[in-house]
Amino acid sequence: MPTGALPRRAGRRTNLGLLALLLVAGxxxxxxxxxxxxxxxxxxxxxxxxxxxxxxxLVPWKTVVVRRSRRRALGRRDPTVAWALAVLVVLTLATGVLHTVGGTAVAVAGVGILQVHVALGVATGLLVVLHAVGARQRPRRSDASRRVLLQAGVLAAGALALWGAVEGGLRLTGAPGGRRRATGSHERGSGDPSAMPVTQWFTDTVPTGDGGALELVAGGRTTRLRASDLDGGDVVTAVLDCTGGWYAEQEWRGVRLDRLLAGSGVELPDGGSVDVVSVTGYRRRLPLDDAAFLLLATHYAGEPLSAGHGAPVRLVAPGRRGYWWVKWVRRVEVVDAPWWLQPPVPLQ
Structure with missing residues (x-):
């Protein structure tokens, strides 16, 4: 075996490990x-x-790989992309840790640290593709050898152990990150709607006016309802978990969707779905089978909804992230199309 073969293999395995971790994280x-x-x-x-x-x-091994590569390939390849990728990875990791530890209290130029983390992650993903194409590496049979798989298992175990140590440290020190929800979100305004952040999907805006009557469309029949007609006394305690990195548990009052549809007197299709559409055009489609768990809310914590939180009517969808909780609901329509036949996240 050539004297440089083992270091080259180690370098390749380090790069494969980094690539795998970046893909899993992304x-x-x-x-x-x-x-x-x-x-x-x-x-x-x-x-x-x-x-x-x-x-x-993998930083210690990657450091050795970088030093060796600089000596061997000096002047043969522009390192700009590689160094830019390294900087982005460091910044992405740092902002992720800051969100974990400090939560929504941390911001950069008025932008939440989680949003900065996501933006950096997207940029990192693009540079990973560019760097991988530039490296011109091809898969090899040895990449799936027993030794490599064993090393991957050790790396995974080490990563989980490090994560567990960080989580344990947050709990022991009483840091805000130790009280995160399972999704990683931090609590903001539970039981106190006035302390709950006003956010919406980045393509959406708070509308002006009261939105007019709500249209219930089922079986070719359209029924127009006022917000007062939807205060049916149904109460649900549910957690609004925003993808902006915060969550709040509130008591929501309104009418359950299954009761509203039953009152329409229309036979509902088996396996159908329901489109919930905002006055802004924002929409989400949900399974009709979930109607018993969905609420068209007019109040929270005993108070009427504010404009920023979806007045006069918003959807409450327990167990789903915040972008499913359609605000300023204007139309609810029963459709035959499957609920999953839509973009995974809103595009409008």
Whole structure:
């Protein structure tokens, strides 16, 4: 075996490990936006955090690889992309840790630290693709050898151990990060709507005016309802978990969607869905089978909804992230199309 073969293999394995961790961190970061129920959220958040912290475990080996590469390939390849990628990875990791530790209290130029983290993550993903293409590396049979798989298992175990140590430290010190929800969100304004942040999807805006009557469309029939008609006395205590990194538990009052549809006297399709549309055009489609768990809310904590929180009517969708909770509801329409036949996140 040539004397440089082992270091070259070690360098390749280090790069493969970094790439795998970046892909896992990016994939789970995207997945975290869609998962709102406790156990799946905890799994996704754990894997995301462990993959990010796991990058630190490979820093010593990557440092050796970088020094060796600079001596061997000096002048043969522009290192700009590689160094830009390194900086972005460090900043992405740092902002993720800051959100974990400090939560929504941390901001950069008025922008929440989680939003900065997401933007940096997207930029990192683009540079990973560019760097990988520029490296012109091809998969090899040895990449899936027993030794490599064993090393991957050790890396995964180390990453999980590091994540567990950080989580334990946050709880022991009483830091805000130790009280995060399974999704990673920090508590803001539970039981106190006035302290709950006013946010909406980045393409949406708070409308002016009262929005007019709500239209219930089912079986070809359209029924117009006033907000007062929707205060049916149904009460649900549910957690609004925003993808902006905060959550709040409130008591919501209004009418359950299944009761509203039953009162329409229309036969509902089996396996159908329901489109919930805002006055702004924002919409989400949900399974009709979930109607018993969905609430069209007019009040929270005994008070009428504010404009910023969706007045006069908003959807309450327990177990789903905040972007499913459509504000300023203008139309509810029963459709035959499956609920999953829509973009995974709102595009309008």
């Amino acid at each position: 994939g789970t970061g995207v997945l975290a936006f869609g998962v709102g129920t406790p156990l799946p959220s905890q799994v996704v958040a754990t894997v995301h955090g462990a993959a990010g912290l796991g990058l630190l475990l």
